[in-house]
């Protein structure tokens with residue numbers, strides 16, 4: 514695993530076996546904000562708990578940016594990962610973050626697996642160490658951040674079975690967000706019942722997918 518600097522100055526990891534990065538090389542921070550964080554509606558009433566499920570915790574960078582950029586929301590964040598990164602690597606990633614984000618990042622990566630933990634007064638996290646292919650959702654969600662390696666290298670996690678399971682776990686009007694806009698992914702999401710929108714992407718990416726449970 515290799516730490517690399519992306520075009521907006523933020524860092525990501527490169528998975529040497531899949532030869533893919535954890536985030537966009539055109540800007541890791543820009544991509545996460547553009548595709549995931551900025552698509553969580555600011556119109557939600559602060560009294561309501563917003564439930565987000567992230568598929569692929571990885572470095573915890575998406576989790577961090579959700580936590581620090583949506584402080585006005587009361588968030589329950591569940592995330593699944595089947596290949597937990599070693600602490601040594603996460604500490605190296607932490608050192609690339611702006612100083613003011615490092616404390617909260619430390620809390621996120623140190624939060625126990627398989628237990629609900631409080632990161633701050635309006636951000637609860639539940640990190641599940643499991644495989645999405647066998648996972649049975651215990652809860653319902655407003656948003657799913659689908660952040661797996663690409664269908665080219667991991668076709669087994671872009672399947673009808675997984676997307677149907679996610680569809681069933683979402684509330685009505687719930688939204689799945691993912692960085693790819695591959696025709697094959699759109700088709701499977703459609704088959705699973707989603708209304709699929711292809712939206713303009715961040716730098717380096719023409720489109721991304723926003724799929725709604727109607």
Ligand SMILES: C[S@@+](CC[C@H](N)C(=O)[O-])C[C@H]1O[C@@H](n2cnc3c(N)ncnc32)[C@H](O)[C@@H]1O
Pocket residue numbers: 534535536568569570571572573574575576593594595596643644645646660661662667670
């Ligand atoms: C593209 S990276 C995601 C990056 C992550 N969101 C972040 O902010 O660092 C994909 C992640 O999904 C994990 N993953 C791959 N297959 C999985 C599976 N079947 N179940 C759970 N996690 C999986 C990988 O180990 C990797 O950490």
